[in-house]
Amino acid sequence: MTLKVIEAYVHMAFRLGALAPAFPSSVVYCAANCAETSAGCEKSLLAVVQRLRIFADSKHFVDLPLLPGRIPERIIEYWDAEFGRRVVEEPLAGPGEATSGLREAEREPPVPTFRLARVEGPDTDFEEVRRFLLEHFDYAPGGDLLAWIPRDLPQLELDPEPGTTATGSPPLLHQIWRWMKAQDVDAGNWLMDMVARWRKLGRETSPMVFREPERFSLLPLKHPFIVAGGRFRECYYWDTYFIVRGLLVCGMWETARCCVENLLDLVEQFGFVPNGARIYYLNRTQPPLLSDMVRCIAEHAHAGWDVMTFLGRALPLLEREYSFMMEQRTVKMRAGGTLNRYHAPAAEGPRPESFYEDSKLASDCSMELLGDPRRSELFIALTAAAESGWDFSSRWLRDRRSMCSIRTQLIIPVCFNSFMLRMERNLAFLYRWYISGSRPETEKGSIFEQRLPGNEEVPNDPVTRDLLDRVQQRVSTMQKYLYVPSRDQWIDYDLEADTTTLQTVADWRQTVSSSNFFPLWSGILEHIESEQAASIARGVLQSFEESGLLQNGGVVATLVTDSGQQWDYPNAWPPVQLLLHEAFASLATQFSANEQISNRARELSLQIAIRFLRSVYQGWLRSGDLFEKYHAEKVGESGNGGEYVPQVGFGWTIGVSLALLSSVWQLDRSLLAQVWQRVSDEAT
Structure with missing residues (x-):
């Protein structure tokens, strides 16, 4: 075929x-x-x-x-x-039961x-x-699947002498481990345990799947990979990004490259990356973070490795994924412009992996009859929410409470369009690298700054020029439809109401979400005139500080408290912590000349990282486990809610924790020292 x-x-x-x-x-x-x-x-x-x-x-x-x-x-x-x-x-x-006295034809x-x-x-x-x-x-x-042990797993316990490096131990990771161990023995053991867990989460496809694929629901992958853990026993799309980030902190570039190559293979086979490597996930994708992964692999490549050949293969596949998103997941806005939405038009029934839950929901919502068009829309909405990664959240619910009101495909999400903006920026950067033959030194000053309003200087290659035009168009469209100056946030757009969800709910706090600040991570303010960008930055910083999203255990997903969904209050998810930590850290860098903005942004980025690391560490001290999600108020406790029991393992928790540790170590390691002592005392 x-x-x-x-x-x-x-x-x-x-x-x-x-x-x-x-x-x-x-x-x-x-x-x-x-x-x-x-x-x-x-x-x-x-x-x-x-x-x-x-x-x-x-x-x-x-x-x-x-x-x-x-x-x-x-x-x-x-x-x-x-x-x-x-x-x-x-x-x-049943027979003999009451029939309400109506004639047969009237019932x-x-x-x-x-x-x-x-x-x-x-x-x-x-x-x-x-x-x-x-x-x-x-x-x-x-x-x-077969267990697989990464060959590049670092051996921290070898504890090399000063000035030397243990086999497989990257210098930065070893320095962090030695310092943490000196501050608190448990802190050092925690880091060692997280690194060692890559061994437990390594998998490769069994040869039987290649020989007899008809016996399996698994999509066979040529390269070994790291799984999330628990019930998530196969490769997942956006989980892999956060796993890759942690692997690179550990110096496990070869393992990270294998993970990314698998996703490129899936694009080559299907034209997009499925939600996960199972046939029942082929009707949906997940947040498009592959371009970020390709860039990470290229930027961390070993000396002498052929980056150009890798980019030569990866860029056409990233274009295919981008085309899929722009053909299958877009909406032309009424007043001009195009934005993206999560959608699953081919979802004709319950998700196979959640068949019971979806069928029961349809019954509970009085949508049980097969001919009911609302039933088909329900299953499309459920599958689209799974595509978002936020399965499930009040963001997708019309009334912010009942799953019967889910309508994901009718929402223009801030998060998806932030990821698409990031993808367009990455493509421009990677093409510039590939065409010029060398990595641009920095983003600002190399290609992006040249496209600010009033600056006519442009790259001389048409591919990069076209991509930068797409970036600018998306920035303008996002600002037009999603940015709400009165709240100093970007807010999801309701296609039915033709306005932001701020106008469709009784309490504006129900629209406050961690995703409202994702455009900062995508670098949106780098494409807005400097004075206006500074004004927006000040407003957004104050809006986040006053939002209530940042709790003792990290940033909560949303402020909605009574939906029962796992992507709502009180859960703090690892991906959110890393994206917002980096969002505010990049804001601090962008506005380094403005001390007020820079200092506030840097402090927020550090607080997000420290509070979440504190929760992960204290949870590990108490239970010996790493959770899929955490309770934002109760430091060290697992999150709750959702359609399955809380999972432990956990791939993206390890990846995000390692990435945050590395970042804070380089920004302000003295702050880490205070946190270890405080957490240790509380745990005792």
Whole structure:
């Protein structure tokens, strides 16, 4: 099958009939509401297994490999023959129950419910389905991946003599470790433990997946990689960026390069990077951070490594990803300009890895009937929210509380457009590097400063010129639609109301989100005239300081307290901490000549890093674990909420913590010393 045909299947629709020729195992793992089986949609293997809750975690089943010799299409035939005829739908009102006295024609059509025909009692069907799974599936997930130990893992415990470097230990990391160990033994052990966890999180694709891909839901990757941990046992898109940042602090450039090469391979195969390396993730992507990863690999390359060859391969693939985003995820704004949104138009049913949760939500929201158009919109909105990485948040909810009001695809998010601005800037920078044959010394003064209003000097190559024009257009459009001067924040835009969400909620505090400040990380103020940029910077700094987002344990995702969603209060997520730390640090650098702005921005960047590191460290002292997310108020405690239990591991927590440690070490290591002592005392 040609690459174009595969892309057509993926982009045009995500349904069993489209994916089956390219991925035979999709008939087992991805059949949702459009299963082409004789048993019918609601009687498909996926639907029955998930709705009977054979496994507590819906992701468990779709990650199970088929046993050797099993053929996906035959599995479905066996299922239909054995169970299809015995799966029934019945009205809510059973025989002899009240029918409200209405004539048959006047009553509302019965809402279908699901059950297997009873044979020998209430537990029979559960056990019979479990027996079927045991006959055809490897009952434990993870057999498609093998443990892998990075060869470039640093050995901090070797403790080299002054003036020497231990094998594999980069000087900076070793200096930080030795200093931390001298301040507090536990602090040194914490750093050593984080670095050692790369060993536990290393994976490579099992050779069986390459030989018999039809038995697996895994998308095989040629290179080894680092996983997040817990239920997230495969490679994920935006997790990988934060993992790569931590690997580079450890000097593990080769491992980081392998992670990035895998993502480039996925773009080469599909035209975009899927949410994760599973076939059921092929109907969505995630925040586009690949250009940042490519730039990190190029900038940290070993001496003598052929950067030009790497860029020569990577840049056309980054362009393909950019084209996908601009063709599949854009909205032309009514008054001019184009912005991006998260969307999943091919999501025709519940997410396979969350089939039970999505189906139950549809039922709870009275959207259970297959023909209900609201049901399709619900599943598109849920999948689009998963694409955002913020699954789930009040940002996507019309009423800020109920998941029944989710409408992600109708929101123009500040975060997505910040990532796209960053991507356009990175492409301009990388193309300038590739065309000139040498890395531009700095961004300011090399290409970006030349495009400020009133400065007519431009690079002489048309590719860079075009990209810089795109940057300027996006900056103008973001300022026009997303920036709200009265609040000194960038705020999500509601396409239905044709205004920012500030105008669609009763309490403006419900629109305050950490993502409102992401444009600073993207460098938006570098493309605005200096006096106006300084005015915006002062307002944004005050707005953040007064927002209530910065808590004792880091920056909380949003101020919404009663949604129950994990990307709302009180959770502090590692990616948010690193992006905002770097946002304010870069602001301090940009306005270095303005002492007031620079000092305030630098202090905020340090406080974000210190408070979050403090929480991660204290949590480790208490539990020995690293959490996926943290409680912003209760220092050292895991975050909560969401559709799965809190996970430990954890790839991006390690990556972000190492990146923050490295940054603060270089900015103000004396501040770290005070924090270790304070945290140690509190933990005791």
